[in-house]
Amino acid sequence: MQRTVLQVPLPKELKISAKKAAQDAGFSSLQEVLRVFMKKFASKKIDLAFEEEVTYLSPKAEKRYLKATEDFKKGKNVYYAKDVKEFFKQLDQS
Structure with missing residues (x-):
């Protein structure tokens, strides 16, 4: 299997908190989380939704x-x- 490297610039704080969340979820590394996610995302076996917090008027x-x-x-x-x-x-x- 041929491999490639993906570099993603992101804030250091985000990397640190994501790495901790990955370890808390039982992953060995942040890279493992990304590999699992990308594999499922590419095979369309994962639904992705972004929700914003609703603001209610007085x-x-x-x-x-x-x-x-x-x-x-x-x-x-x-x-x-x-x-x-x-x-x-x-x-x-x-």
């Missing part, structure tokens, strides 16, 4: 943004400018 903020959305749909408190000069004139008036 009831007051939610009410404010719902009102702004309704106003926008009704054309209330919406301004249009023909050109940049008029746009900045409107900004100066607010």
Whole structure:
């Protein structure tokens, strides 16, 4: 089997914490984790999903943004400018 070397630049702190997590999970090295992951990923035997932490608005903020959305749909408190000069004139008036 022909081998190749993959170099991945990453922060030192990330490498240290990943290495510790690999050892805690029973792997002999971080390289072993990456080999196992890449083999499963390449053979499409692993599902990969990234989820961001959901941020919820406070009831007051939610009410404010719902009102702004309704106003926008009704054309209330919406301004249009023909050109940049008029746009900045409107900004100066607010």
